[in-house]
Amino acid sequence: AAALSDSQINAGLKEALSVGARRAVELLGTQGGFLDDASVRIPLPGALDSAAKGLRAAGQGQYVDEFETTVNRAAEQAVPQTLDIVQGTVRNMSLEDVRGILEGGDDAATQYLRQHAGPQLREAVLPIVSSATDSAGATSAYKALKGQADGLIGGLGSLGGLVDTNSLDLDAYVADKTLDGLFVKLAAEEKAIRANPAARTSEILKTVFGS
Numbered sequence: 001a002a003a004l005s006d007s008q009i010n011a012g013l014k015e016a017l018s019v020g021a022r023r024a025v026e027l028l029g030t031q032g033g034f035l036d037d038a039s040v041r042i043p044l045p046g047a048l049d050s051a052a053k054g055l056r057a058a059g060q061g062q063y064v065d066e067f068e069t070t071v072n073r074a075a076e077q078a079v080p081q082t083l084d085i086v087q088g089t090v091r092n093m094s095l096e097d098v099r100g101i102l103e104g105g106d107d108a109a110t111q112y113l114r115q116h117a118g119p120q121l122r123e124a125v126l127p128i129v130s131s132a133t134d135s136a137g138a139t140s141a142y143k144a145l146k147g148q149a150d151g152l153i154g155g156l157g158s159l160g161g162l163v164d165t166n167s168l169d170l171d172a173y174v175a176d177k178t179l180d181g182l183f184v185k186l187a188a189e190e191k192a193i194r195a196n197p198a199a200r201t202s203e204i205l206k207t208v209f210g211s
Contacts, residue, residue, distance in 0.1 A: 006095055009095070009098055009099060009102060010095055010098050012102075013093075013098040013101055013102055013109070014090050014091065014093065014098065016109070016190070016193050017086070017087075017090040017109050017113070017190075018087050018090055019189070019193065020109070020186055020189035020190050020192075020193060021082075021083055021086040021087060021090070021186060021189075022083060023185075023189045024182060024185035024186045024188075024189050025079055025080055025082060025083045025182070027185055028040065028075070028076065028079045028181055028182060028185055029076055029077075029079050029080040030076065031073075031076060032076075033075075033076045033079070034072040034073075034075045034076050034079075034178075034181055035068070035069060035072035035073065035076070037181075039181075039184055040180070040181030040184055040185065041068075041072060042068070042071050042072050042075055042174065042177040042178075042181070043068070044064070044067065044068065044145075045170075045173050063144055063145040064145060066144070066145070067144075067145045070133070071133070071174055071177075073132075074129060074132035074133040074135075074174055075129070075132075075174060075177065075178040075181065077128075077132040077135075078125055078128045078129045078132045078174075078175075078178055079125075079178055079181070079182055081124070081125065081128045082121055082124075082125060082178075082179075082182055085117060085120060085121050085124050086113060086117060086121070086186075089113060089116060089117040089120075090113075093112075097112065100112075106187070106190065106191040106194055106195070107187040107190055107191065108190075109186075109190050110183055110186045110187040110190050113183070113186065114183050118179065121179055121182075122175055122176070122179060125175050125178060125179065126171060126172065126175045129171050129174050129175040129178060130171040132174075133170060133171055133174055
C-alpha cells in the first residue's frame with residue numbers, strides 16, 4: 001500500500017467492493033440463489049424449525065416446503081435492490097477508510113459495510129421484502145404452516161404459546177436473513193479478490209492487489 005498513490009488505492013478498493021457486491025447480488029438474485037445454497041438458505045423461524053420434523057413425520061411436509069420456498073424466493077427478489085445502496089456507501093468512503101480496509105483482514109471491507117451500511121440497508125430492504133413476501137405468498141404460507149403445527153400438537157398444547165403468528169415480524173425476519181446472506185457472499189467475494197489473481201478482473205485491481 002505504501003508504494004501506491006492515494007488515487008490508486010482509492011480506485012482499487014472501491015472497484016473491488018463494487019465488483020464483489022455485483023457478483024454477490026448476481027449469485028443471490030437468481031432463482032435458487034438463496035433456496036439452493038445451504039450457506040444462505042433462510043430457515044424456518046423460531047420453534048417452527050423444531051415443529052417441521054413433526055409435520056414431515058405426519059405427512060404434512062408440503063407446508064414446510066411451501067413456506068421455506070416462498071420466504072427464500074422473497075429474498076431472491078429483494079436482494080438485487082441492495083446493490084445501489086452498497087455501491088453508494090462505497091463511493092462515499094474516505095481515503096482513511098480505504099487504507100484501513102486494504103491493510104485489514106480478508107473481510108475488512110465486508111465488515112465495514114455491515115457496520116456503516118447495515119442499518120440503512122435494512123431500512124431500505126424492509127419495504128422491498130414486505131412487497132416480495134406478500135407477492136410470493138410467504139405470510140399466508142407461514143399461517144398455514146403454523147396452523148398445521150398447532151393442530152399436530154393438539155392436546156399437548158398449541159405451538160402458539162411458543163411462536164405467535166401475530167408477534168413474529170415475518171418481514172423483519174426475512175429482511176435480516178436476506179442481509180445476512182448478502183454479507184456472507186460479500187465476504188466470500190472480497191476474500192477471492194484478495195487471494196485469487198483470477199478474480200482480479202481489471203487493471204486497477206491487479207495494480208492494487210497484485211497480478
